[in-house]
Amino acid sequence: MQHIRHFAHVVQQFFLTTNCLRGYFLLILYFILIAGLAAIDQLIKLWAVQVLQPVHDIPLIRFGDTDILRLRYLLNDGAAFGGLSQKRWLLVGITAVLSAVCLIALMKYYRRSKFFSVTISMIVAGGVGNLIDRLFRGGLVVDYVDVICIHFPVFNFADCCIVIGCFLLFIFCWRGFPDERKGKLKKQVKDNA
Numbered sequence: 001m002q003h004i005r006h007f008a009h010v011v012q013q014f015f016l017t018t019n020c021l022r023g024y025f026l027l028i029l030y031f032i033l034i035a036g037l038a039a040i041d042q043l044i045k046l047w048a049v050q051v052l053q054p055v056h057d058i059p060l061i062r063f064g065d066t067d068i069l070r071l072r073y074l075l076n077d078g079a080a081f082g083g084l085s086q087k088r089w090l091l092v093g094i095t096a097v098l099s100a101v102c103l104i105a106l107m108k109y110y111r112r113s114k115f116f117s118v119t120i121s122m123i124v125a126g127g128v129g130n131l132i133d134r135l136f137r138g139g140l141v142v143d144y145v146d147v148i149c150i151h152f153p154v155f156n157f158a159d160c161c162i163v164i165g166c167f168l169l170f171i172f173c174w175r176g177f178p179d180e181r182k183g184k185l186k187k188q189v190k191d192n193a
Helices: 002-017 025-055 088-109 114-136 157-175 178-192
Strands: 057-063 066-076 141-147
Touching: 025 057, 025 066, 025 088, 025 114, 025 141, 025 157, 088 114, 114 141, 114 157, 141 157
Parallel strands: none
Antiparallel strands: 057 066, 066 141
């Protein structure tokens, strides 16, 4: 573990002392996070295609005779809950535009909040993961997590990144940037004095 910390420190010092990359170290880390999460999504989907597709489903959590959660191979040609089914290019366009908007926001505000940047990175990674499927799997997205007890649509890791990222973005929007909160707090203190 100490070797990993030392390596991370050496890499950080390299980027901080290289004039052309000074100030972009965090942005590079966020792009690495996006690529890493998208890669994890694609590796899990590859596993699902190779292992889960032949057996179709694997029970994970059972309560008595009732399945609660299972891994189930499913190809989805639409969005959540079957929306926009067979609208591949519309979904590709929407995903590409929203991912681009998120990337622009990330590049513009990455220095102001790590929480915001990680949140946006999760959303982009999820979008990229599903976009890869739509482009290279004939418009079909591989889904594999099936929550049976609440009759929820089958989903995947990319969907989790998007949903968690959107939830955290909602919290962020409610609270705002840290420097804005400090400004509001100082104003309130001045007004109360």
